[in-house]
Amino acid sequence: MKKIITLAVVALLGITAVQAQVRDTVRGRGYKAERRQDMRKDLNLTADQKAAMEANREKFKAEMKAINEDKSLTPEQMQERRKAAQRTLMERNQSILTPEQRTQMQQNRKAVKEERKGDKKGRGYGKRDKAARKEKAGALKKELALTPEQETKLKTVHADFKQKATAVKNNSTLTEAQRKEQLQALHLERKTQMQALLTQEQKDRARALRKEHRSQRTGK
Numbered sequence: 001m002k003k004i005i006t007l008a009v010v011a012l013l014g015i016t017a018v019q020a021q022v023r024d025t026v027r028g029r030g031y032k033a034e035r036r037q038d039m040r041k042d043l044n045l046t047a048d049q050k051a052a053m054e055a056n057r058e059k060f061k062a063e064m065k066a067i068n069e070d071k072s073l074t075p076e077q078m079q080e081r082r083k084a085a086q087r088t089l090m091e092r093n094q095s096i097l098t099p100e101q102r103t104q105m106q107q108n109r110k111a112v113k114e115e116r117k118g119d120k121k122g123r124g125y126g127k128r129d130k131a132a133r134k135e136k137a138g139a140l141k142k143e144l145a146l147t148p149e150q151e152t153k154l155k156t157v158h159a160d161f162k163q164k165a166t167a168v169k170n171n172s173t174l175t176e177a178q179r180k181e182q183l184q185a186l187h188l189e190r191k192t193q194m195q196a197l198l199t200q201e202q203k204d205r206a207r208a209l210r211k212e213h214r215s216q217r218t219g220k
Contacts, residue, residue, distance in 0.1 A: 043105060049097070056092045056093055059092075060088075069175055078176075145202070153197050165183060169183075
């Protein structure tokens with residue numbers, strides 16, 4: 001039960017979203033975008049090559065959109081089509097490069113792989129990382145001074161959210177866009193239900209903690 005309440009409090013305070021943003025910056029979307037830019041600089045692409053790659057990227061986006069909206073595909077077929085589209089994009093971009101640029105790109109990719117391995121090891125994923133998150137979440141729960149009744153209700157809200165989210169993820173009739181939209185709605189629903197369980201004093205304290213966390217993160 002303690003684990004469930006810990007997760008619920010973390011979600012309530014928005015810490016989960018903050019951690020996701022950090023992961024995106026370091027190892028996710030923001031990280032990948034930044035690395036792509038660095039890799040392209042290393043390749044010394046010509047204006048024509050850049051234009052051709054941008055055209056390939058737009059074509060890839062259109063292909064992915066068509067795949068995601070194709071309701072006749074099973075999840076397995078959809079996944080395979082996505083992988084095929086990614087391979088095709090890579091082949092198109094490779095054909096634009098000179099032999100020297102292709103060699104440089106392979107070296108860049110190898111460097112990125114090694115960097116990610118080192119990052120994962122250095123960030124202490126595993127027991128220590130989980131223990132740190134648990135300790136932080138426990139402190140947050142204590143700051144809000146949740147009553148036993150609130151903890152029980154939070155557990156129910158979280159269990160309900162988990163069940164519904166699992167059902168959405170396993171629903172093969174949904175497109176990726178529909179799945180994402182429904183999951184976002186469920187997250188909002190959970191947040192609203194959790195907020196309703198708090199007193200005004202606890203809500204004010206939760207907002208203060210979020211503001212404090214943002215200040216520490218931005219250095220302001």
